[in-house]
Amino acid sequence: MITRRFAVLLAAGLPLPALLPAPWPAVGGVLFVVAGLALIDLITAGRLDGMQLRRDGDRTVWLGNTATTRLTVTNTAERFVRLGLRDSWVPSAGAGPLSHSLALDPGASGTVTTTLTPTRHGDRPAVRVTLRSYGPLGLAYRQRRRSWNAGVTPPWTLRVLPRFPSRRILPEKLARLRVMDGTLVTRGRGHGTEFDVLREYVIGDDVRSIDWRASARHQDVVVRTWRPERDRRVYCVLDTGRTSAVRVGDAPRLDAAIDAALLLAVLAARADDRVDLLALDTAVRARVEGGGHRVQLPRVIDAMASLEPALVETDFALLGRELLRRDRKRALVVIFTALDTAPMIEGLLPVLPRLAARHKVIVAGVRDPAVARMASLSSTPTAADVHTAAAAERVLFERDRVRDVLSRSGATVVDADAATFAGKVADVYLLLKATGRL
Amino acid sequence: MTTRRDRRWLRVAIPFAVLVTLITGTLLVHAAEQPDPADADFLSPASSAGIGSSKLADRLRRRGVAVVRETSTAGALAATSDGDATLLVTTPGLADLDRLSRFDGLPAGTRVVLVGPEQAALARTDWPIRQDGEHLWTTAVIDAGCADPVATAAGPAAVGRLRYATAPCYAGALLTTTWGGLTITAVGAADPFRNDRIDEHGNGALAAGLLARTSRVVWLDVHHRDVQPSPSPSPSSRSTETPFAGPSTGQTPRETGAPGDPGDAAPADRAQGPDQPNPLAEAFPPALWATLALLGLALLALAAAAARRLGTPVAEPLPSRVPADETMLGHARLYQRAHAREESLDILRAAARRRITAHLGLPAGATVEDIAESAGYQVDDVREVLAGFRPDNDAELVSAANAVQHLVREITGFEGDQP
Numbered sequence: 001m002i003t004r005r006f007a008v009l010l011a012a013g014l015p016l017p018a019l020l021p022a023p024w025p026a027v028g029g030v031l032f033v034v035a036g037l038a039l040i041d042l043i044t045a046g047r048l049d050g051m052q053l054r055r056d057g058d059r060t061v062w063l064g065n066t067a068t069t070r071l072t073v074t075n076t077a078e079r080f081v082r083l084g085l086r087d088s089w090v091p092s093a094g095a096g097p098l099s100h101s102l103a104l105d106p107g108a109s110g111t112v113t114t115t116l117t118p119t120r121h122g123d124r125p126a127v128r129v130t131l132r133s134y135g136p137l138g139l140a141y142r143q144r145r146r147s148w149n150a151g152v153t154p155p156w157t158l159r160v161l162p163r164f165p166s167r168r169i170l171p172e173k174l175a176r177l178r179v180m181d182g183t184l185v186t187r188g189r190g191h192g193t194e195f196d197v198l199r200e201y202v203i204g205d206d207v208r209s210i211d212w213r214a215s216a217r218h219q220d221v222v223v224r225t226w227r228p229e230r231d232r233r234v235y236c237v238l239d240t241g242r243t244s245a246v247r248v249g250d251a252p253r254l255d256a257a258i259d260a261a262l263l264l265a266v267l268a269a270r271a272d273d274r275v276d277l278l279a280l281d282t283a284v285r286a287r288v289e290g291g292g293h294r295v296q297l298p299r300v301i302d303a304m305a306s307l308e309p310a311l312v313e314t315d316f317a318l319l320g321r322e323l324l325r326r327d328r329k330r331a332l333v334v335i336f337t338a339l340d341t342a343p344m345i346e347g348l349l350p351v352l353p354r355l356a357a358r359h360k361v362i363v364a365g366v367r368d369p370a371v372a373r374m375a376s377l378s379s380t381p382t383a384a385d386v387h388t389a390a391a392a393e394r395v396l397f398e399r400d401r402v403r404d405v406l407s408r409s410g411a412t413v414v415d416a417d418a419a420t421f422a423g424k425v426a427d428v429y430l431l432l433k434a435t436g437r438l
Numbered sequence: 439m440t441t442r443r444d445r446r447w448l449r450v451a452i453p454f455a456v457l458v459t460l461i462t463g464t465l466l467v468h469a470a471e472q473p474d475p476a477d478a479d480f481l482s483p484a485s486s487a488g489i490g491s492s493k494l495a496d497r498l499r500r501r502g503v504a505v506v507r508e509t510s511t512a513g514a515l516a517a518t519s520d521g522d523a524t525l526l527v528t529t530p531g532l533a534d535l536d537r538l539s540r541f542d543g544l545p546a547g548t549r550v551v552l553v554g555p556e557q558a559a560l561a562r563t564d565w566p567i568r569q570d571g572e573h574l575w576t577t578a579v580i581d582a583g584c585a586d587p588v589a590t591a592a593g594p595a596a597v598g599r600l601r602y603a604t605a606p607c608y609a610g611a612l613l614t615t616t617w618g619g620l621t622i623t624a625v626g627a628a629d630p631f632r633n634d635r636i637d638e639h640g641n642g643a644l645a646a647g648l649l650a651r652t653s654r655v656v657w658l659d660v661h662h663r664d665v666q667p668s669p670s671p672s673p674s675s676r677s678t679e680t681p682f683a684g685p686s687t688g689q690t691p692r693e694t695g696a697p698g699d700p701g702d703a704a705p706a707d708r709a710q711g712p713d714q715p716n717p718l719a720e721a722f723p724p725a726l727w728a729t730l731a732l733l734g735l736a737l738l739a740l741a742a743a744a745a746r747r748l749g750t751p752v753a754e755p756l757p758s759r760v761p762a763d764e765t766m767l768g769h770a771r772l773y774q775r776a777h778a779r780e781e782s783l784d785i786l787r788a789a790a791r792r793r794i795t796a797h798l799g800l801p802a803g804a805t806v807e808d809i810a811e812s813a814g815y816q817v818d819d820v821r822e823v824l825a826g827f828r829p830d831n832d833a834e835l836v837s838a839a840n841a842v843q844h845l846v847r848e849i850t851g852f853e854g855d856q857p
Contacts, residue, residue: 007740014732023728030732086749099748120757130749146750245758252757309758368762375789377843383832384774386839390782391770393789 002038006139009034034139041135045142048133050077055126055154058116060302063163067116069156071129073102074109084132084141087114093124093158121162121255123306129153161305162255166263166422173267173426180434196225230272232438233331234429235323235359236261236300240307241281241314243338248368248418254309256366257336260422262301264334267426269297271433276331277303280318281310314343320351324358332360332438334425339365339406339415341398349409356410360438363406364414364425371395372417468575473628476661481528481553481631483507483657488634491528495657497646504654511537514658521545523654528631530555534664539563546619551648553628554600565617567624570603570610577627579639580608588647592640599627612644623648779835780828786839787824790846797850813849820845 013030017023057069075081083102089095094117102110118124128150132143198214201221214222238244238261244254265275277300279286286303288296314337323333333355335348348363355361375392377385403413416424432438479485483495483505495505506523508514511534518525525544527533530552537543539562544550557569578598582589584607589595597611602624605613611626625631625648630641649655719727773782795804798812810820823845829835 001746002739002743004740004743007736007743010732010736010739014729014736017728017732018725023723023725027728027732031735084748088749088752090752091754127752128749132748143746143748149749246760246762246764247758248762253762311758370763371766374763374766377839381836381839383779383835384770386786386835387773387778387782388767388770389839390773390785391766393785394769395766397785397789397792 001143002140003134003138005137006034006038009037009139037137038135038139041137042140042142043135045133045135045140046075046079046081047077048081048131048142048144050075051081051083051131051152052076053129053152053154055156057156058158060159060161060305061116061118062161063118063121065117067118067158069114069116069126069158070111071114071154072109072111073104073131075104075106078106080105082134082136083110084134085112086130087112087126088128088130089114089116089126090124092120093118093126116158118158118160121160121258121305122308124158124160126153126156126158159302159305161301162258162262164259164262166259166426169423169426170263170266173263173423173430174270176430177267177271177433180430198222198224232273232433233276233329234264234268234273235276235278235331235333236264237319237323237333237335238277238279238286238304238307239281239314239335239337240279240285240309241343242309242311243314243340243343245309245311246338248366251418252309253338253366253418254307256418256421257364258304258307260364260366260425261304261334261336263422263426264429265297265300267429269294273438275300278319278322279303279307280322281314282312282318283315284318284322285310314347316343316347316351319348320355323355328358330359332362332429332432334362334364334429335411336364336366339363339367339399339402339413341402344402344406349405352406352409352411360432361411362414362425362428363411364421365399366421367399367415367417369417369419473632475529475532478661480661481628482659482661484659486633488632489628490633491631493633493636494631494642494645494649497642498649498655501646501650502653503650505657506654507657507659509659511658511660511664514538514656515543517656518544518548521547522652523656524549524551524649524652525656525658526551526553526649527555527658528553528628529658529660530559532660532663533658535559536562539565544620548619549621549652550623552622552624553631554626555624556600565622566615567613567622568603570601570605573600574598577629580611582607582640583609584612586612586614588644588651592644592647595640595644596629596635596638597626597644599629601626779830779832783829783835783838783842786842790842791824793846794849815849 010030013026013034016030017026020026052074054072054074055069056072058067061067071085071087073083073085081104083104085100085102086098087095087100095114096117097114100112102112104110116124128146129152130143130146130149131152132141134141198211199222201210201223205223209223209225211222211224214224238254238257240254244252244257246253248256261277265277268275275296276290277286277288278284286307288299288303319335337343337348344363352361371392374388375396377389381389399415403415406413412428414421414424414428473480473489477489479487479490481489481491483491484507486492498505506517508517514525514533515537517523525538525548527535527538527550535555538550552567555567555569556573560567560569576599577596579594579596580598581594582592584590586607589607589612595608597608599611601610602613603610605611605624607613608626613624615622629635629638630645636642636645772778791804791809792802794800794809794813795802798804798809800808800812804812806821806824807817809815809824810817813820823838823841826838827834829838
């Protein structure tokens with residue numbers, strides 16, 4: 001194929017027909033010379049068959065940060081090659097720069113660096129590397145078909161971990177966890193039911209926690225201290241069905257659920273609880289179970305990154321089958337979903353009593369702040385505003401009803417705006433932990 | 439929902455499209471039905487077509503009038519030079535009226551009959567004829583209404599398409615005037631002369647009567663613009679450019695008569711005939727064409743170079759764009775469109791009652807009296823707000839909703855967003 005330089009060379013011959021005595025032969029001559037040069041250029045351009053591509057670099061990145069991947073091209077052919085190269089990623093990977101150029105001697109290799117600033121979480125694949133070999137004059141080039149280019153492209157996927165905006169409230173929640181744990185303040189009995197250690201009585205300790213038998217052995221007054229239970233199970237269930245696809249503010253509802261689940265997982269891991277993850281709609285989309293405390297959390301985060309909302313109705317019967325298996329131990333099941341009437345009443349409610357009998361169930365729904373805003377009238381409302389407020393009140397009423405029904409079936413319901421959602425879920429967890437009801 | 443709204447413009451567009459099509463179609467059909475003066479059959483004495491005039495020519499011959507057909511203005515001038523002739527100009531818009539109206543043109547005593555001359559044609563002459571108003575869409579049949587013997591004999595005739603100022607006959611559609619020894623008659627429409635209309639009303643009698651006053655009719659039958667060309671710079675052509683000099687030059691155009699040919703052009707030009715090269719091609723040197731061809735090739739090469747991309751675009755699997763409150767806003771618009779004021783207000787009142795009872799710690803089914811008693815308000819006031827009138831218009835709805843909200847805020851003391 002020809003380059004723009006070919007056209008420029010033709011344009012450079014424009015004055016010749018006017019200057020030379022025979023205009024039409026002059027046109028033919030210009031055309032012949034330029035086409036001949038382009039043909040020579042095409043023949044002398046290096047072959048693309050000898051190119052070998054290799055890629056290395058970042059595999060994971062947090063959303064909002066920047067990752068780099070390096071693409072190494074090795075020329076195994078016997079001729080010098082001038083390459084034009086385009087590294088194509090999906091647009092949401094935010095790849096740049098778009099095109100590179102390389103000049104490679106036989107046996108040499110060159111590296112181009114692609115910077116990636118993803119705009120969405122999930123797996124962002126590298127789609128295709130397109131190669132183009134220019135001739136020495138730059139008049140013509142060789143380029144193979146798209147399928148050939150796709151064939152030589154080394155596969156690469158960048159896993160973009162979800163944004164974790166509730167990271168900033170994590171220290172506060174951890175501090176409350178430590179208070180409960182007794183590392184900052186030791187206050188007699190309470191904050192847990194698990195026996196921790198015996199220590200000497202100091203003034204201020206609750207006299208009810210004095211261990212008289214141990215005091216008799218030690219010749220001193222000894223009190224028992226307690227700490228929260230460890231090794232409880234926290235089971236995060238993410239609903240990736242159609243209700244998770246709608247936008248709350250500017251992000252899908254699933255993003256808020258993932259954020260809250262991340263906070264809960266980090267918190268629970270610090271509290272020495274086991275965190276499991278199940279994401280499902282009509283089928284199980286992600287499952288992280290088992291494994292030790294320390295390795296579990298990265299796996300949970302990794303599994304959450306690849307979740308995408310699916311436009312299907314969530315099958316809560318599948319959730320029931322998963323959680324009511326005989327070998328399941330009692331766990332805190334946190335179901336991240338939306339408190340919409342139909343899916344809750346028809347889907348979750350039938351299985352909820354059996355779930356609540358076996359586990360401690362929290363149903364956490366992300367609320368749209370726009371509904372509450374529209375339910376209150378402005379200072380100078382119009383009739384349309386009143387109708388909107390009525391519709392919003394109806395939504396609020398139905399949500400309250402769903403909340404009541406779910407509570408009556410034995411679930412704890414968390415219903416909060418996207419901004420405070422993660423904090424509210426964490427508070428409920430901490431409360432349950434502090435009162436030993438896990 | 440969106441497709442229905444997308445198609446709503448069709449409700450406006452379809453009636454207008456039908457109307458526009460109807461009007462355009464009518465105009466097109468009307469224009470197609472109008473006889474074209476450039477048609478070779480139009481009022482030609484040799485044509486028996488509907489728009490031809492062979493019937494009129496036959497009638498004139500039967501009445502002993504000689505019909506001489508001329509296909510150029512110059513030929514007509516030559517044919518009328520003997521005097522005692524009627525010159526029938528069937529296409530005044532195409533004939534060279536300027537030359538006819540010169541003082542040295544037609545001999546005195548010649549009668550000139552113009553068929554439907556428009557103002558544009560009349561402006562080229564000095565004749566005192568002026569069109570009066572625009573032409574009509576169709577030809578109207580009009581009574582004679584004047585003392586002209588021909589018109590009186592003919593009776594009503596289809597002449598009313600163009601009207602002329604100060605014309606007494608046919609309500610202005612037939613004007614006879616004298617100028618410089620000529621008797622000039624302008625007829626407002628071509629219908630009386632056409633084969634397909636000549637038998638209607640008094641058309642035939644009028645046309646024959648106008649033309650049979652002299653023993654000879656010179657029938658000027660031109661169907662291309664027969665205007666004298668501007669003088670050519672070459673002296674040889676100027677020598678032959680004097681068509682009035684003798685009858686010999688006047689006869690030549692009648693033989694050729696090719697459309698588009700100026701008729702009086704130099705014989706040398708005419709000899710080249712159809713082999714004449716395109717004048718535009720000769721106007722520029724071949725170097726220009728060669729340069730243009732090279733420029734075109736360069737642009738083509740530029741397009742070809744830009745056409746091959748270094749890698750095609752990559753598709754993005756996009757997430758859903760549905761906002762969470764879409765259903766709610768849809769309901770709100772439905773209420774509004776259905777004018778469900780009472781239902782909307784009922785919902786707001788029920789929500790306010792729930793909020794107030796929850797705030798005051800009353801049981802769920804508390805009555806208005808209970809609420810008023812607990813909150814310390816007059817029962818009638820609370821009843822007015824929470825179970826009052828039905829709103830009949832939007833203003834009442836807005837004021838009632840405002841009252842409900844104020845009551846809730848006063849009792850609960852809550853100003854911001856509701857929980």
